[in-house]
Amino acid sequence: MNSKLNDFFKEEQKRVFEPGPYFxxxxxxxxxxxxxxxxxxxxxxxxPVMAVALMVLFAVLAVQILIPVEPTRGPxxxxxxxxxxxxxxxxxxxxxxxxxxxxxxxxxxxxPTP
Amino acid sequence: xxFDRELIVRAQAGSREAQESLVKAFSPMVFxxxxxxxxxxxxxxxxxxxxxxxxxxxxxxxxxDENFPGWLQRVTVNTCYDELRKTRRRRxxxxxxxxxxxxxxxxxxxxxxxxxxxxxxxxALDPKxxxxxxxxxxxxxxxxxxxxxxxxxxxxVKVRLFRAxxxxxxxxxxxxx
Numbered sequence: 069m070n071s072k073l074n075d076f077f078k079e080e081q082k083r084v085f086e087p088g089p090y091f092x093x094x095x096x097x098x099x100x101x102x103x104x105x106x107x108x109x110x111x112x113x114x115x116p117v118m119a120v121a122l123m124v125l126f127a128v129l130a131v132q133i134l135i136p137v138e139p140t141r142g143p144x145x146x147x148x149x150x151x152x153x154x155x156x157x158x159x160x161x162x163x164x165x166x167x168x169x170x171x172x173x174x175x176x177x178x179x180p181t182p
Numbered sequence: 183x184x185f186d187r188e189l190i191v192r193a194q195a196g197s198r199e200a201q202e203s204l205v206k207a208f209s210p211m212v213f214x215x216x217x218x219x220x221x222x223x224x225x226x227x228x229x230x231x232x233x234x235x236x237x238x239x240x241x242x243x244x245x246x247d248e249n250f251p252g253w254l255q256r257v258t259v260n261t262c263y264d265e266l267r268k269t270r271r272r273r274x275x276x277x278x279x280x281x282x283x284x285x286x287x288x289x290x291x292x293x294x295x296x297x298x299x300x301x302x303x304x305x306a307l308d309p310k311x312x313x314x315x316x317x318x319x320x321x322x323x324x325x326x327x328x329x330x331x332x333x334x335x336x337x338x339v340k341v342r343l344f345r346a347x348x349x350x351x352x353x354x355x356x357x358x359x
Contacts (some may be wrong), residue, residue, distance in 0.1 A: 072299065072300045073299070075296065075300070076300035076304070077320050083217060084214050084217045085213050086210065087213050087224050087230065088227070091230070092206050092209070095205050098231055102235065117337065
């Protein structure tokens with residue numbers, strides 16, 4: 069090999085930095101300020117695929133719990149509602165959510181009287 | 183390298199004392215290895231800290247029968263490789279879009295001209311070629327050790343060494359015609 073390179077490599081072998089006296093403390097300080105995240109926990113776990121699956125499951129459950137799905141009508145109304153006339157349906161309407169006067173009139177007018 | 187394997191088990195269990203002992207035991211090796219690729223003390227120290235943070239982040243992956251110093255060497259070289267790639271990208275960007283004189287590409291006044299030129303030629307090499315060459319010529323590792331450290335085949339190491347030497351010889355004007 070090129071003699072310049074050989075000289076360079078010999079010089080490089082002599083050039084070594086030694087750790088300073090406080091190096092260990094600095095590393096330990098960095099370690100203690102580090103908060104483990106999901107990305108640290110998953111690869112360290114014995115079964116990473118299962119860990120990911122569990123995390124996804126927990127995420128879905130959390131969404132379900134925190135943001136509950138509000139049905140537009142309850143189960144009884146859903147079951148009985150198919151056979152109800154519009155006028156009958158008024159019986160199940162929540163009193164706090166009464167339709168506007170005009171809408172109410174429309175419903176009652178449209179309904180054929182027996 | 184002599185060290186108590188019990189330290190690794192205790193460090194895996196989260197013992198702070200064992201972690202400190204591991205840092206003390208292996209920091210000279212990590213510093214020496216990083217010094218081969220970086221010339222400023224601050225860079226070497228920063229990277230050594232990164233190496234130990236990574237090491238404790240992945241210490242659970244170390245099996246009891248594993249060659250721990252070899253594993254740590256691999257973590258160190260990979261950290262250096264990532265940093266060298268970043269540095270190279272920055273330097274190329276600076277050379278392309280920045281001022282013409284880039285600080286690193288200047289022969290330092292205290293070193294002989296030939297050594298300075300060799301250093302610049304080596305710095306210009308792609309880290310993929312530079313790292314195996316330095317491990318072979320400066321760290322005096324065998325091809326097998328380099329292959330294990332870089333997680334590549336021995337043939338691949340030989341090819342990279344050949345290309346690195348050829349490129350260096352070309353950039354130093356030592357090409358046989």
